[in-house]
Amino acid sequence: MSTFNPTRRGLIQTGVVAGAGLALPTYLRADGHSGFTNAPTGDTVTLGFNVPQSGPYADEGADELRAFELAVEHLNGEGDGGMLQTFSSKALDGTGIMGKKVQFVTGDTQTKSDAARASAKSMIEKDGAVMISGGSSSGVAVAVQALCQEAGVIFMAGLTHSNDTTGKDRKANGFRHFFNSYMSGAALAPILAAEYGADRKAYHLTADYNWGYTTEEAVRSSTEALGWETVAAVKTPLTSTDFSSYIAPVIQSGADVLVLNHYGGNMINSLTNAVQFGLRDQTVNGKNFEIIVPLYSELMARGAGANIKGIIGSQNWDWSLEDKLGSRYAGTNAFVKSFGTKYGFPPSQAAHTCYVQTLLYADAVTRGGSFNPCSVDEALTDFEFDGLGNGPTLYRGDDHQCFKDVLVVRGKENPENEFDLVEIVEVTAADKVTYAADHPQFAGGSLGTCNPGA
C-alpha cells in the first residue's frame, strides 16, 4: 500500500505539470486547416491509386495502374495529352490540377476489403491523398467508398460493376463511371432472346459477394421478363480456382444455358472448366447448350483463349470502338494511341474507366475551383460530357452513376491478332439502360451529404 504524503514542493511541481498538460491542447491545431481533409498546401497534389496487385483480379489491377500513370502524365502535360484533346470540357490545360503538379501513391488491395481499407487509410493519413481511386472488386469498392466518405476524401470508383456501389451503398463522396449489373442485364436480355430464343432454361454460377448477387439478379429479372426460366443459381467462393465440382451438376439440371456471373481469374477458370466438360458441344431440350458471361473484358478473353469464342457478354468500352462505330465514340483512338505507344498493347476497359475517372476528377476540381470534396461533388452532379470514348455521357446527381451506351459483345471466332478478341454485336443506347434512381434493384441507400472531413 502506497501512502499519499505530499510535500509543498511536490504539490507545486505536480500542479505545474498538470497545468501545462491541460494547456497543451490550445497549442495544437485541429485537423483540416483549410476546411477539408488533406488540402494540398505546396505546389503538388497527391492522388491515391488503390488497385489489386494480387488475387483473382490482379491482371485488371495491373492494367488500371498503367492507366493511372498515363493519366497523371497527361495531366502534368507530359506525353501526347491523350483524351485531353477530345474531352468536351476544356478546363484542363496540362499544368497539373489547378497549377499543382500531380503526384500519386499506389497500394495493393489484394482483392480483400480489410487490406484495401488499410491501404487506403495509410494513403489518406500518411501520404495525404485527397482522392482515392481504383478497385477491381465491388466488395472492395463499397468498403473503400464508405471509408472515403468517413474520412472526407473523394472516391472515384474504378472497375466496380455491382449495383450496390451506386445503389444501396451509394455515398456522396463516391462516383462511378463504369456501368453496372442492371445495365448489363437490360442490354443483354433482348440480344439473348433474339440469338437463343425466348424459352431457355438458365443455370447461374455466381461469385459469392455483392457484385455476383446483383449481376445474377439483374440478368435473371431481365431474361425472365422475356420468358426464360431460371433452373438454379449456385454461389461460388471468390477465392476458388477450380470450378469442376460446380460444373458437373449443371449437366444433370436440365438447363440449356449457363450464366457465369464471374469475373477476372474466376471467369477464366470457370469458363475453361465448363468448356473442358464439353458443355458447349451438348444438345439439351433440342437446343445447343450456350454459355453467357454478363461482364466481359479483353483481359479475360485473352486469359480464356479459344474457350471464349462465340460467347456473349457486355462491356463498358472497347479499344476498337471508334474504328468500328465511328466518331460518336471519339477519344477512344486518342487514348488507345497514347496507351499503346507507352506500353505496346491496347488498354482494357478497366484501364479506360480508371483513366477517365482521373481526368473527370481533375476536371471537376478545376471547374469547381477547389479540391474540397463538396466542390467536386457539385461540379460532377448532373455533369454532361463527351469525347471520353463512350459518347455523350451523363454523371447523374441522384446516385453518382454515369449513363452511357453499353456494348454487347461476342468472342471472335477468327481473331486477326492477339488483341482483337471480341466483336461488337450491338450498342445499346444509353436511354434503354437508364433506370430511376429508386429502382428496386438499387433501393435501400441514400447518398447523404458530401463530407469534406474536418
Place this chain on the structure above:
Amino acid sequence: MLGLTKRDAGLLAIVAALCIFAPFILNPFPEGSGMAQFNAGYPDLMQRLVIFGIFAIGFNILFGLTGYLSFGHAAFLGVGSYAAIWMMKLLTMNVIPAIIISVLVAGLFSLLVGYISLRRSGIYFSILTLAFAQMSYALAYSVLTPITGGETGLQPKYTDPRILDGALEGGATPQANLFGLSMKSSTELNIGDWVFTFNAGYYIAAFVMLIAFYLSIRIFRSPFGMMLRAVKSNQQRMNYTGLNSKPYTLAAFVISGMYAGLAGGLLVAMDTQVGAERMFWTASGEVVIMTILGGAGTLIGPVLGAGLIKYMENIVSKINKTVLEQWFAFMPDGIEDLLVTLVYPFVGKGWHLTLGLVFMLVVIFLPGGLVEGGSRVGNMFRRKKTDTDTPAGKTTPAE
C-alpha cells in the same frame, strides 16, 4: 507498485512511455523529406501496432508459457470482430459494449475449441486448432453469409436499428465513439517541419494494451503462470505427481482467446469494418511469427515482434519502383538500374521476402528473438558485472 517487482514495474513504465510518446518516436523524419517514407506515426498504423501487440501478448500466454502452439488464433480475433460489429449495428456505436462483448464471445468460442483441441498435444493440437480456424473461416466466408456478410464483409449503416443511439439521418455515416469522442478525432502538433498526430482511437487502444500487458505480467509472475511453465517443461511428470494439468491449459487457452477477441473488437472500434480474411490461416501464422520473432515466453517480445511485422507490412510494402528510382537517382544510370533491379524484389509486393529473411536470421542467430538480441547488446556493455555473477555468461535451464 501495483503488486509488481521493481524490475517488472520498470518494464511496464517503459512500455507505457513508448505508447504515450509513440507519435514522436514513430515520426523521426521531417515531413516532405525523402526519409518521410519511413515515418510510421500515422493513426492507422499506430493503432494496428498496439492492437496486434495485444493479440501477440495473448498468444504468448498460451505459446510462451505452456508451449502449446495454436495455429488457429485468428479465428478468435475474427469472432471478436464480428461480435463487435454486431454490437455496433444493433446496440450503439459506443465502443465499450462492442469491446466487452467481443472478449466474451471470443472467450466462449475458445472454451469450445480449447475443450476439444486440448485432448491432444504437440503437432496434433496445432492441426486441430488449424482445422477449427479454417472451418470458422469457411463458415464466415460463405456458409454464414447472412451473419458475416461473406466476401463483402460488414459495415455499420445508417439503416441499422442501433437501439441505444438516436436514429441517423439518411446517408449519414455512423462513427465509432467513446461517449461522443470519435475514434477518428486527432490533433496535430507542428514543430518546425515535423508533424505529430495524436489520435483519440490510438490512445484508447494503447491504454487497453497497457492493461493487457499489465495482466500478462501478473499472469507470468503468478503461481498459475508457474503451473503453465511446468506444463511446458514436463507435462508427463506433472501428471504423474497427481496434478491434472488440463484445467490450467484450458484456462490459458481461453485467456489467450479472450486477448485475441479483445484485439478483434478493438480493430472494429478503430475501423468499423469486418472481412472474413482476418480469420484466414495466414493471419494465424502471422501471430506465431510475431511471437517467435520478438521472443516467445518473454514479456515484451511479442509486442516488439508485432510492431516489427506491422511496420514492414505497411511501410516496406509501400516502397514502389518510383520511390526506389528517386533514392538511387544520384548514381550513374547503369548502376541505378542495377540497384533498382536488385532491391525491387525485396520491397513493395515483395515485402514478404524481406520478412522471411529477417525471420530466418532471427531464428538462426537469435533463437530467443529480438529480446535476446537486446540482452546480448546489453551484456556487451555490462560484461564485467555479468562475468562475476554467472561464470558461463548465461543461466543454465533447470531441466
